[in-house]
Amino acid sequence: MKVRYLFKCENQSSDMTVGNIYEVIGIEADFYRILNDENSPYLYDPKQFEIVESSEPEFWVNEYGDDGERYSYPETWSQPGFFEDFLDNLNQAREEFWKVYKKYYLSG
Numbered sequence: 001m002k003v004r005y006l007f008k009c010e011n012q013s014s015d016m017t018v019g020n021i022y023e024v025i026g027i028e029a030d031f032y033r034i035l036n037d038e039n040s041p042y043l044y045d046p047k048q049f050e051i052v053e054s055s056e057p058e059f060w061v062n063e064y065g066d067d068g069e070r071y072s073y074p075e076t077w078s079q080p081g082f083f084e085d086f087l088d089n090l091n092q093a094r095e096e097f098w099k100v101y102k103k104y105y106l107s108g
Contacts, residue, residue, distance in 0.1 A: 001056050003032065003049035015040065021052055025105060026073040029065065033073070033083070041083065041097065059104055074100050 001024040005016045015036040016022070026033035031043040060072040071078060076096055085093035 001051065002053035003034075003046075004052050006048055006050055009045065009048060015042070016044070022049075023105060025101070026060070026077060027070050028073075028083075029069045029071065035101070041086065057104065074104055076100055 002021050003024055004021050005018055007018060008014065008016070015038045016034075017037055020037075022034045022036075024032045024034055025041060028043055030046065032046055032049065033041055034044055035041050056072070057074075059074055061075045061078050063071045063078065065071065076082070077100060082093055082096075086097050
């Protein structure tokens with residue numbers, strides 16, 4: 001899925017470029033996980049984007065929370081706490097993230 005970034009929310013860092021197209025690498029609690037301009041996989045509100053290509057990867061594992069919120073990622077990324085570990089700079093999570101990212105998102 002590819003989206004165009006439309007606007008920055010109040011109190012949000014400037015880590016995305018308005019008008020640029022980004023690939024959604026996952027969905028967490030209905031928010032888009034996107035590799036931003038600083039090469040960090042953060043969550044963004046879908047309202048900030050326009051979908052320019054709606055097809056979703058076949059390798060995503062889809063799950064739904066108690067309130068119907070959607071979680072869709074490559075299997076190893078869907079483990080509880082995976083992105084918290086990545087953002088806490090734990091080497092194992094960072095290595096796994098980049099391995100999966102290169103395999104699925106850079107191979108096509």
